[in-house]
Amino acid sequence: MKIFDTKTLQAFPYSERQRNVFFQVDEFKMRIIELEKDQQLPECQMNSYVIFSLVSGEVEVIVDNQKSLLKEGELLVSEPAKFSMKATRASRLLGLQINKQKL
Numbered sequence: 527m528k529i530f531d532t533k534t535l536q537a538f539p540y541s542e543r544q545r546n547v548f549f550q551v552d553e554f555k556m557r558i559i560e561l562e563k564d565q566q567l568p569e570c571q572m573n574s575y576v577i578f579s580l581v582s583g584e585v586e587v588i589v590d591n592q593k594s595l596l597k598e599g600e601l602l603v604s605e606p607a608k609f610s611m612k613a614t615r616a617s618r619l620l621g622l623q624i625n626k627q628k629l
Contacts, residue, residue: 532558532581532620540567554624561585561613569610575624576609578602583617 530548537560538545546557561567561583569588578587580596587594590607595614606626 530556532579532618537618552625554622557621557623559617559619559621561611561617561619563613563616566612567610569608571606571608572604572623573606575606575626576602576604577622577624579620579622581618581620583613583619584615585611585613585617585619587611 528549535548535558537558543557543559546559547555548558549556559567578596579601580598582598584598585596587596587602588610589602589604594602596602596611
């Protein structure tokens with residue numbers, strides 16, 4: 527068993543995003559993401575199931591051209607899709623990628 531405090535885990539900039547992975551096994555990996563207000567993550571094709579939990583802040587998320595506003599305390603759950611996001615307020619997210627082939 528491991529316990530992580532998602533409010534205090536160190537987050538690194540997008541250019542060092544691999545360092546934000548704080549737990550990984552064959553079936554899934556978890557990362558912490560911090561975005562400043564108006565900061566965007568570039569569009570990417572995710573080949574895994576994805577769960578984003580917004581720890582704090584607010585982000586606009588686009589999943590396969592469908593736009594949604596994710597608010598503090600909310601979860602986004604998606605099948606593999608094309609993702610992008612932009613923080614409308616300074617934000618902290620927990621991202622969970624699930625490898626369907628390993629389940």
